[in-house]
Amino acid sequence: MTITESAALATPHRRPLRRTYLMCEPSHFTVDYRINPWMHPSEPTDTALALEQWRSLRQVFLSLGHQVELIEPAAGLPDMVYAANGGFTLGGVAYSARFAHAERADEGPLYASWFADNGFEVADATEINEGEGDFLLVGDVILAGHGFRSSTRSHDEVAQVFGREVVALELVDPRFYHLDTAIAVLDPVTPASGEANIAYLPGAFSDASRRILEERYPDAILVSDEDAVWLGLNSISDGYNVVIASRATGFEAQLRARGYNPIGVDLSELLKGGGGVKCCTLELRR
Incomplete structure (x- = not known):
């Protein structure tokens, strides 16, 4: 069965929605500095393999009917x-990134310029934030991570820019330094059924933040550390098809049990930089 055929067989409760994503080809990918626990500059990287894996991911999105736009590396x-x-984009507005580490600082203006050149109104951030890595749209609410990369002051800025409720969540495990490594948004819009629409790793959060998640999403999928360490939660969902790390087999089984269609991909080379499926994918909401 092809990916397209599987999408067509979605259950009445899970319907795929066409999305638009921004991606950047890893033409210059390597690991020559260390700003997260996954990065080891002494270990060799294979740029050609990273390109091959990235192109396979892009092809999965295209096969599912999604649109993929590209920014020049x-x-x-x-x-x-x-x-x-x-x-982070919503309603045709793009909130720009201001990176925590100097090694990535020059990326922010390049992405902001791309947004401006492609029809977005750019809201220039004054506070440290790393975009959709720490801002996740769940229905009408923006979940916002802090603890390692994004400032809590950026949460206030995002609330002001978009006029949405922003829920702060504290990350405490350095392996999961961005919110999108610890939470997967499974339904891009609020499901009419009212069912759980996120999955998360409880141990990635402070006690207070875990209580917030338990209260707001009592039926969420709780993912094991064994799956999270492959960045299994760093996934992309269209409401039915969920593109995940192929090694996150336990999470795959949990998704199938909830009526989703998990699609595993191998991004093992890009994992050396601390990124997975979601890290490589920015949703464009015009």
């Missing part, structure tokens, strides 16, 4: 492939 910015960190 820049030499000297090996992490630019992780497009999710380039900003």
Whole structure:
């Protein structure tokens, strides 16, 4: 069965929605500095393999009927492939990124320029944030991560820019330094059924933030550390098809039990930089 055929067989409760994504080819991918626990500059990287894996991911999105737009990669910015960190878009407005580490600082203006050139109104951030890495839209609410990369002051800025409720969640495990490594949004819009629409790793959050998640999403999928360490939660869902790390087999089984269609991909080379499916994918909401 092809991916397209599987999408057509969605259950009445799970319907795929066409999405538009921004991606950046990893033409300059390598690991020559360390700004997260996954990165080890002493270990070799294979740019050709990273390109092959990235192109396979892009093809999965296209096969599912999604639109993929591209930003030109820049030499000297090996992490630019992780497009999710380039900003956060909603209703034709793009909130720009201001990176926590100097090694990635030049990515922010490049993404902001792309947004402006492609029809978005750009809201220039004054506070440190790493875009959709730490801002996740769940229905009408924006979940916002802090603890490692994005400032809590950026949460206030996002609330002002978009006029949405912003829920702050504190990350405490350095392996899961962005919110999108610890939470997967399974339904891009609020499901009419009222069913759970996120999955998360409880241990990635402070006690207070875990209580917030338990209260707001009592039926959420709780993912194991064994699946999270492959960045299994760093996934992309269209409401039915969920593109995940192929090694996150336990999460795959949990998704199938809830009526989703998990599609595993291998991004093992890009994992060396601390990124997965979602990290490579920024949703464009015009």
